[in-house]
Structures are given as structure tokens and as C-alpha cells.
Amino acid sequence: TPSTPATPPISSSSLSNGWFTESSLLWPGQRFSLSLDGHSASSILHQSTTPYQSILIFRSSHYGLVLCLDGVIQVTERDEFAYAECMSHVPMAASAANNGSARRVLIIGGGDGCVLREVLKHREVEEVVLVEIDEEIIRVAKAYLTGLHKGAFDDPRVRIINQDAFLFLMSPTSPAGTFDVIINDTSDPCGPSAQLYSPDFFRSMYSHLNPGGCVCSQVESCWLNRTLAADMVAASASVYDAVEYGMIQIPSYPTGGIGFVVGAKETEEGEVWDIL
Numbered sequence: 001t002p003s004t005p006a007t008p009p010i011s012s013s014s015l016s017n018g019w020f021t022e023s024s025l026l027w028p029g030q031r032f033s034l035s036l037d038g039h040s041a042s043s044i045l046h047q048s049t050t051p052y053q054s055i056l057i058f059r060s061s062h063y064g065l066v067l068c069l070d071g072v073i074q075v076t077e078r079d080e081f082a083y084a085e086c087m088s089h090v091p092m093a094a095s096a097a098n099n100g101s102a103r104r105v106l107i108i109g110g111g112d113g114c115v116l117r118e119v120l121k122h123r124e125v126e127e128v129v130l131v132e133i134d135e136e137i138i139r140v141a142k143a144y145l146t147g148l149h150k151g152a153f154d155d156p157r158v159r160i161i162n163q164d165a166f167l168f169l170m171s172p173t174s175p176a177g178t179f180d181v182i183i184n185d186t187s188d189p190c191g192p193s194a195q196l197y198s199p200d201f202f203r204s205m206y207s208h209l210n211p212g213g214c215v216c217s218q219v220e221s222c223w224l225n226r227t228l229a230a231d232m233v234a235a236s237a238s239v240y241d242a243v244e245y246g247m248i249q250i251p252s253y254p255t256g257g258i259g260f261v262v263g264a265k266e267t268e269e270g271e272v273w274d275i276l
């Protein structure tokens, strides 16, 4: 019997001649490269493979430390703040404007700790639950990315759960409770993240929101895949009571930007409000 051909990975990267190069079927026809800082061997700080993904950390010449998962850049020291600040402060401010304060926050994914660092800047926050599927990414971030997360994982307000966030929220007996803000800081829509972009998961996040609370989800850049971004906004609009789509400028992501959706739940008084 003929063997089934192996499915090629969606994304991959190469390290050669002093350059890191990222390519993916999610952004066909284009590649992104960063020059390494020094010789390849000395600029690579960590490489491992977990049951969920491959992890690479290297030092680049102009973007500082870079974390890649399955060959795709997740954060660079130079520009991660643009993503982490938008993904956290926009929903935190929107929820606080409506509810007075956002005290209980859920971060889905977020294993690099950058969004966590920003959420913890809000002094009214009492608990942040971070549900990250891969405990190895947190261990590696703690070892190599201290300058990024700045010790956020050790804040006494933080509870880390190493579990698939889909199972964590979707289980009928989920112990998750409800949140003022939910931040879906996950990877691109493939592999273990794919189901976190489904309408079912959006509905589940909505059901775990307090009245007046809101969700912020990474979605794709509208320059990269207009259909996917439009589908996400439409799926969000069918679930949340108010929805906005925004773009974050960040040079190390494909097309130099990434989209995000903020979706709100009506207040106890049944008010639906403008987010931005």
C-alpha cells in the first residue's frame, strides 16, 4: 500500500549565513529575515522541541532577543511593547470605563509573559489567571527573557495553569469562573491555537465574561488575509454585544502589523457601549 505523504509544516525557519529567515503558508510569497548578532553558534541561546512546538531563542543584531515558536517570531526585544501594550491596556481601559475597574483577568496563551507584565501594571487587578498549554515555554521565558517579562510570573496575583485553554474554558464543569477582561494572546491559527479562533471558543469566552467586561483577541493582519480577518470580525460580531477591529503596528510581524478584535458584553443594565 502506498504510504501517505507527510503534511509539510505550515511554517518554518532557517538559520544560515548569519541570517534568521521565517516563512509560512499563512503568508505565502513573502519571507522575513533578521540578521544574527555575531556568529550563528553564539547568537543562539536556546533550541528545544516540546510536545506542542519547537522553541528557538536567538540574539539578533538590531531587534535584540527574539523568541520563535515553530519557526515563527513571537516577540522581539525591540518591538514587543507595541503588541503587549495594545493587547492589554485597550481592553483593561474599556472594561474599567464601563465597570469601574477590572479586577479579575484571564490571559490565554501568553507564555512569554509580556502581556502579563502590562496587565499587572493595573493596581486594581486582584487576580490574573494565565492558561498556557506549554509549561516549557514559561520555563524558557523565565530563564532567558527576564528583561521582557520583568518577573511578572512571580507576582502573587498570578495563577498559572498549564492546560489547553480550549478545554479549560469549554468544559461544562470548568472551574474558570468569570472575568472582567479576557485576553486571547495566542499563536497563529494553526496547531494547538487553531481552535482558539473558532466561533465556539468566542462564545465560551463571552459566557465567562462579567457584565460590562470585554475580550481582546489577536486576529490576523487585514493586509495578510482579508478573508480571515473579516471572518473573525463577523464571528465576533455574532457573539459580542459590541465589536471593534484594530491594527497594531509592529515591524517584526508579517506585513508589519497584526489585527486584534475587542468584543464587549452588555452591562447589568443592558447597556451596550462604544469600545474605542
Ligand code: SAM
Pocket: 052, 069, 073, 074, 075, 108, 109, 110, 111, 112, 131, 132, 133, 134, 137, 163, 164, 165, 166, 185, 186, 187, 188, 192, 193, 194, 196, 218
Ligand atoms: N501573540 C504573539 C504571537 O502570536 O506572535 C505571542 C503569543 S504567545 C507566545 C502564544 C502562546 O500561546 C504560546 O506560548 C503557546 O504555547 C500558547 N498556546 C497555543 N495554543 C494554546 C492553547 N490551545 N491553550 C493555551 N495556550 C496555547
